[in-house]
Amino acid sequence: MKPALKPLKKNFLNPEKARKELQSLVNGGMQRNGVARRIKSVLPPANLNYGLDKKSSNSYIYLYDTYVQDPEYKNIIANIEKRLRDFEIFGKTIKLSSFTNPKVLIEDEMRHGSSTVVMVGNDDTFIRILSRAADLNVTFGFIPVGQKRNHFAEVLGMPLNEKACEVISARKIEKLDYATINEKFFFICYLFIPSAKLRVQCDENFTADLRQEKFEVAIANLLPPPFESQRFHLHPQDGQMEIYFRPTGGGLLSSLMASKKKKKISTFFFKKILLKMEKPALVVADGRESKEAMISIEINKKKLAMIVGKNRQF
């Protein structure tokens, strides 16, 4: 037997010690795959964790949205949990209710050593958790469940249901921009104002006056603006967000009479922006609706760590 494997054989009954010795071999330069192959050829099959760089499963917590607890999703959830066990990344599961504050919950689990929070649900789950907890020092993951309302899954490259477990296990992490709205909530995907006359103050350098007529306003980070029909590139990692304005054109007659020139889209990049509406206007931010007269948005310097798939759209 080659000298490098001798200490491993002694410790194979103690997974923790075996893992440490494996890690020291890898750190010493031995290829990880080579170590794994040699282990399998020498040691009997055992429930050893060969994932050298993976933290223990206690570090993963799974937040289940309310709807996935319905009977129609029972089989899907069972399959997901089975796959997570196969990958040895199954951890504590927490079922969210309408009155649960996800941030408080996650902070509590962080004190117990959790470092990865996996959201199990759909777009609403994604928004509900991240809008409050985006600034926490954890890595977020997402397992989309069901066909309906799962647009973010496509953007992040997460397949649906149990197929997402493999992506979670692969743990490809990207740092994403997110912003704070009115110093209260976090916003990561998009913001949309269907119609308003407003003034825009951008990065405290310049102002744009949009009070001559009504504009549609969209801020894009993880989703493109709704009125942009041409091919669009997402840039959720460049440290800034894009704001788009388009004249609404008024009623049907106005829109027919309006020249093509007036319908053109304006766009700026920003890190900090203040939108002041002439009158309180409907604002939709990551699916939340509200009527606001003023919105301040600032990009956070710290980025959000998110597990993503290889088919992501950025």
Place this chain on the structure above:
Amino acid sequence: MTDKYAEKVGGDVETIVGPSVKVEGDFVSEGNVIIEGQVNGKIKTAKQLRVEEGAKVNADVIADSAVVAGEVKGNMRLATILELTPTAKVFGDVTTKTLIVSAGAILQGHTLMDESEKGKGKPGKKSEGYDEAGLETA
């Protein structure tokens, strides 16, 4: 949108000021800029500035290159090339390496083409008594 405007400026467009938008202040960008509306203040970009027909710029401009089809009131400082189309109107001093003026364009101001020739009094170049921006010294 990104693709449609990218054809005009030969690369990814970063900032577009649409026809019904009025901007005031210091406008700083790292990418290409297209102006179709109104800008007052200062414009600075590391790439190309394009002032479309009907656009009005009351600002000093610093850019790598520019194509002007609208109106610019202010000094322009370009690192490489300034192109004035037939509908262009520029009222201010211009500093650039290469200047293209189409028939019908209006250019009212001093022109500095080669900074190394500054102060030598050559025909068509700056003569003594002018500072770096091309303005008369006391």
